[in-house]
Amino acid sequence: MMTRRVLKWAGLVGLAGIAGALGHHFGGNAHIRRKLGQPPLANATCFNCHFVSTRRLPWAQPRPHHDSPAGLAVTPDGKRILIALDDRNEVAEADTTSRQVLRRAKASGTPYGLAMDPAGKRLYVACKSADRVLVLDAMTLEEVGSVTVGMGPVAVAFCQTSAGDRLVVANSMSDDISIVGVSPLKELSRLSAGREPFAVAATANGTRAFVANRLVGLASVKSLPESELTVVDPVAARVVKRESLTSAHLSEGVNLVAGRSWALTPIVKVRNQVPITQVANGWVMSSGFAVLDLASDEIVQLPLDEANDYFSDPSMVVSDPQGLRAFVASGGSDVITVVALDRVASWLQCATPSAKADAIYDLTLSSEYVTKRVPTGRNPRHLALSPDGGRLFVAERLDDSILVVDTTSLIPLGRIVLGDGGLEDPIRRGERVFTSSAYTFQHQFSCRSCHPDGHVDGLSYDFDGDGIGDNLLDNRSLQGVAGTGPFKWNGKNPSLEIQCGPRFAKVLMRTEPFPDQQLHDLTTFIKSLPPPRAVRRADGNLSPAEERGRTIFFATRTADGKEIPVSSRCVTCHAPPLYTVRLPFNVGTKGSYDTTEAFDTPHLLGVADTAPYLHDGRAQTLEEIWTLYSTNDSHGVTSYMNKIQLNDLVEFLKTL
Amino acid sequence: MHNVRPCRGPGVLARLELPEFPSPRPSPAGRGSSRAQSSKPLVATVSQTIGRQSSLSLCERTGVRGTWRPRFRSAGALLSLGGSLIALLSSTYAATLPKDLPFPLVERFESFGIKDGFPTHKVHCVLPASDGKLWVGTWKGLMVREEGKFRKIGVEDGLSHQMIVCLVEDTRTGDLWIGTMRGLNRYSAGRITVFTQTSCGLPNNVIYGLEILGDTLWVATAAGLGAMDLKTGTWSIYDHNNTVMHEPWVYSVTGAKDRLFVGVWGGGILEYELSKAIFKEHRDPDRDFHFDLVPDDGPVSDVTSWVAWADGILWQGTYFGLARYDGSRWRTWQEKKSPLLSNFVNCIYARGRVAWVGTDRGLSVTDGATWVNYRSNENGEGLIEIARPGQPMETRKIKTRLPDDFVLGISVDDHEAWFATSDGLGHGFFPPSAKTVTAAAAKNSTEKDKP
Incomplete structure (x- = not known):
């Protein structure tokens, strides 16, 4: 009896389930149609x-915030260093000798880029999300003024010109450059830049400023990508030259070399129109730097990588006051590359025009002028030198610290500790995975190499092995991607875990897949990225x-x-x-x-x-x-x- | 520029018949619009004369261009003597340049063309830039003069089209904006960026005029007026859908401090008050685009080919005459009834209270009272005609002349003038002491001009 009753109810439930499923199938599909x-x-x-x-x-x-260092500025006496903490909306001040943080001051609006006047009285802060440059008293760190500029300012340079003091501001989101008069504090002009201007350097006499642009200009996907190094006259508030960096992009720094008429900018040399299989058979992207000779107006791209080892995501470059050495931060490889500039000069002097044109493709060339690789903490991005050039300050962004390196011995002296590194936070751990090239064949690139800040690099890549550059696919932003699966343009990857999983590693990175924990952290980080502003x-x-x-x-x-x-x-x-x-x-x-x-x-x-x-x-x-x-x-x-x-x-x- | 404008009405048809004048150009007696003009204006002339008897100069009352012509005609025996006199004057021209005019005379012309590396003889526009460069828009590309030498920038350099129609400089940034027959181009520090109707909010690829006011680039196109915010890249379009614009062909746009004047081919002039975002229409009250039935009642015609503003004065060029508007009062001029060389006005450059008017028969310069014309005679010799208020027109031969009488673009400053013509680029030199008219300097002549 009992058995019959159970069977009866089970049958009824089963029938109801089938009916429900059929109803859902036909009714639901009809509804969807x-x-x-x-x-x-x-x-x-x-x-x-x-x-x-x-x-x-x-x-x-809500997510945890970290003490990630961004822009750095050293006071003229070399005793203090100011550090932009964009994730905290703060500016920190530290003693360069004791390497202790002295104080922190509020600077709302995502402070990212810093510049200080030569007298050390004013600190200028580019506030990325507030579209303004904040002026702080460099002694008290109190706000004394602000000026509205273009959208997404990330870098600012101060220069003393014949027409008065000027600020040159790189506005990354509005693709323009603000020329700001300091006294009175007022935007004088808004100049069109390349795409995503990201770094600024100005000559001491203020006659020229150089703006590095991160992305290539918009053009046909089948044309060679080209980014721009914009040369500005801060006095006339005009662009005087737009230098082309062919097949190169992601310039996040620019530096003027003392004693030489050079501007240096790090580059990622990219070959997006060859099938991605070249990761193993050659390379799709490599790291280097461009030397712009201001006297001859000649640009030469030189490699930073070695034939079988790459130093990905070069982000910033500084050079010593003597013009003898340049230091390049490789954010994906956690390394500072030391470049002997006199050797670069010697090579340039002897090189034929064709040798100069092909230099960037010869990854053995770096041995001519790279003298040292200095290991750093995670994701070194911003750099600063003490006024005498004796100490190099390296913002280890994902370690929440500033590494201090003796530039004579190239031995680390210690760290300015800003935070604990945030390793309890899976988002922070995921960002470490995201920015590291350790998972790619020969460390050629990181996730960030194609997705700077999780966004787009503006390129289309040939992911298929059907020929050379025949079937390009647009690189999609990862910002705001959470909840929008399936992924890929064909919609075949139902989740980010699959998208970033073993197949991706084999096809694209040509290495072993991410370990499970790191894959989880990576996807957690990606999902935490809000949509572009x-x-x-x-x-x-x-x-x-x-x-x-x-x-x-x-x-x-x-x-x-x-x-x-x-x-x-x-x-x-x-x-x-x-x-x-x-x-x-x-x-x-x-x-x-x-x-x-x-x-x-x-x-x-x-x-x-x-x-x-x-x-x-x-x-x-x-x-x-x-x-x-x-x-x-x-x-x-x-x-x-x-x-x-x-x-x-x-x-x-x-x-x- | 004009020989490729949309074919609408007799004026444009006439243009299309004259794509490229040889130089010296023969008399334009065969031009369609001239034929129409010559066969009709007597009634209008009589009526306007009666209505304005007290205020008109002798020149206007006689209904022909310049008092000297009928007098010479009536005294035919003086004609041959006049020719000899002109020849005599031309030999001593520089020494006898009049100095009592309210604006400078061009004492000498030089010409640039194919011999100087121009890709074509047809020049559409000219713009001296704030950095000392000279930009010249031609039928086959853009020319730039740097350190005395011309260099061509063409489609091969990234321009969207070879036919350059108009130019404007953003003097704050030094960027040059280039209007072509297919798209808008920005030339900034050597890099050309193309804006087309398919790639951005530009209303139409056929661009007739450009103007920059503050942070806005105004673009006159064949399908309405476009406005691009130079800081945000945002476009706005003004056309028949959202304004009182009656025709889509916006031929010209000029800024006037707090407002904008828009010349609409067939639609008169639109005045746009920037602070209130309000359009106001100026139409020819008599609604006859061939004849100025009631002079001085408003725009001379609705077929506006050009508008130019300076010093509180708006000038309207049409294919049927010239008009001036000072904010409250209109004045109109037509050929034969005034010293204006031709009704067919291609372009106007306003400087101070003086208008430099490029026509199909030469250049007229006027402050509304005094006129100076530069043209060629049948023999290809340069002539200068000076018409002072109430005085006979004075004509002299000059040794040099405009490259061609078909003047398409003008630019003037204190020392020199540039002329885009259908047969090359002209460069006019003023005497060293000459100054163009400012508001204050023009006060006297304006007083004379009062009715």
């Missing part, structure tokens, strides 16, 4: 469109044009009242709050070498800062998605729009 206007091209669940909230995403959660008005409201664009984005009918098919509405595929339903769609962009018509739908958070666009990076601007590459309304119905409406739509997208 109705909502998408077409059958889904991949498995879809309720969670593609429902129960999505950005507030629950990892990047929206959007262009928003100060009051947080949309402008009239942006508001009109929002209406267009959510429109169900064209301007003349005709209904837009569900499958062709913006919001169908790019549904808020992530502005993606995380399903692949065919938007008519299949290239001649693509094996699929449908591509993963990218999220649109911070989309204004992620150019180029589409799966192969063919669209250099948001406008081009529709003006050039949406034939027959294949990427949403947009042909009804006039130019004003398209501009409005783009303006709205920039606010996401």
Whole structure:
């Protein structure tokens, strides 16, 4: 009796389950088809469109903050060093002899780059998220003024010019350079830079300033990438020269060599148009530095790497007051490379033009002038020298410390300890994995080499072995990527753990996979990255044009009242709050070498800062998605729009 | 520039018939618009004469260009004597340059063209930059003069199109903005960046005019007016959808401190008040674009080819005459009824209270009262005509002349003037002591100009 009853109920539950599953399958799929206007091209669940909230995403959660050192400035007497702590919104002051932190001062707005006047009275702080340069009294560290500059200032240089004191500010997000008069404190001019200006150096007499730009300029993905070294006249507040760095990018530092008419900037030499298999068979990217001879206007790119060992992510360079040695921080290899500049000069003097042109490809050449590799803590990024050149200060960003190196013996003297390194924090541990090249074949690159700060490098890479540069794929930002899986342009990796897992290691990094714990930490770090900062008005409201664009984005009918098919509405595929339903769609962009018509739908958070666009990076601007590459309304119905409406739509997208 | 503008109306048709004048150019008697003009204006002339009898100069009352012509015609016996006199004057021209004019005379011209490395004889625009370079937009690329030598920058260097239509410099940054027949270009420290209607918010690739006011670059295009915020890169478009603009062809744009004047081909002039973001329309009240039926009632015609502003004065060039607006009052001029060389105004350069007016028949310079014309005679010899208020027109031969009478672009400063013509670039020299007219210096002449 009991058995029969159990069987009866079990049967009923089973039937109900089957009915539910069938109902879900047919009813759910019908619902999805109705909502998408077409059958889904991949498995879809309720969670593609429902129960999505950005507030629950990892990047929206509170996270630990660390004492990560960024910009450094040493006082003229060499007794104190000022350290920007961007993650803390503070500036720290330390004694260079005792290596003790003396005090900390609040500096809101993500203080990143520092500069000090020659008298040591004023400290200028580039505040990245506040779009301003803060002026602190260098003795009291109290704020005495501030000036609004372009978006995302990350570096500032002070120069005394014939027309008065000037600041030259690199605005990384608005791709421009602010020329600021110091007295009175006022922005004099805003000059267009390359893409993502990231470092500044000025001559002592203020006649020239040099701005290193991190990303290559927007151009056809099949053309050679080219970044820019912008030469500025701070007096006239004008750009006087735009030097090209061919097939090179990620310049995060620039330095003027005393006694020589040279500007040095570290570079990553990249060959993105050869199949990624070259990691093992040669190289896809290598590290080096460019020497700009100001007298002859000649640029020579020289390698920092060795034939079978690479020193990835060169970020900053300084040179001693005698102009004899340069020090280059390799953030991915935890090394300071010491370069003998007189040997560089000798080589340049003897080298033929063709030898100079090919120098960067000869990885044995570095033995001519690299005299020492000084090991450091994790992720050395910013550097500073004492005024006499006797001590080198290295910001070990992921160790929360400043390494002090005797430049004569090249022996570390000790550390200025800012924090505990934060190893309890999986995000911090993950960032260490992310920025380290230890996991790549011959240490050629780190995750950061393609995703600086987790973002884009603006390049498209040939990931397939189908030829040379035939099938490029746009490099997508990792910022704001949490919750937007599946990943890859073909949507085949359901999670970041798989995306960054064994296959990735074999295919791309050509090494063993990340150990489980490190893989977990790595993905935790990536998920913690918030989306790129959007262009928003100060009051947080949309402008009239942006508001009109929002209406267009959510429109169900064209301007003349005709209904837009569900499958062709913006919001169908790019549904808020992530502005993606995380399903692949065919938007008519299949290239001649693509094996699929449908591509993963990218999220649109911070989309204004992620150019180029589409799966192969063919669209250099948001406008081009529709003006050039949406034939027959294949990427949403947009042909009804006039130019004003398209501009409005783009303006709205920039606010996401 | 103009021979490729959209074909709309007789003025443009006439242009298309004259793509490249030989130099010296024959008399334009065969030009379509001239034929139309010559067959009609008597009634208008009579009516305007009656209405403005007291205020018109002798020149205007006679309804022909310059009092000297009818007098010489009526005294035909003096014609041959006049020719001899002109020849005599030309030999002593420099010594007898009048010095009582309210603006400088060009005492000498020099020409640049294919012999100097220009890729074509057709020059559309000229701009002396603040760093001493001279930029010249031609039919086949951009020329820059550095240290006395011209160098070409073309499509092979990254320009979006070979035909350069207009230029403007952002004097704060030194960036040069280049309008072409296919896209906008920024030339900054040797690097060219292209902006097109497909890559950004630019309304249209055909660009007729450029102006920079504050942080905004204003772009006159064949499909409305574009405005790019130079700091944010944000574009705004003003056209028939959101303004009172009646036609899409924006041919010219000029800044006037707190406002902007927009010349619309077929739509008169739009005045845009920047602080209030309000457009106001100036249309020809008589609505006849061929004839100025009621002079001085507003813009001379709705077919605006150029607007220029300086010192509180707006000048309107049209294919049917010239107009001036001082903020409250309009004045209009047409050929034959004034010393204006031709109704067909290609361009205007306003400096102080003086307008340098480039036409298809030469150059007219005026402060509204005094006129000086530079043109060629049938023999290709340079002529200078001076018309003072109430006095007969004085004509002299000059040894040098404009490269061509078809003047497409002008730039003037205290010492020199540059002229883009259909047969090369002209360079005009002022006497060393000459100064162009400022507001204060022009006060007297303006007083004379009052009705």
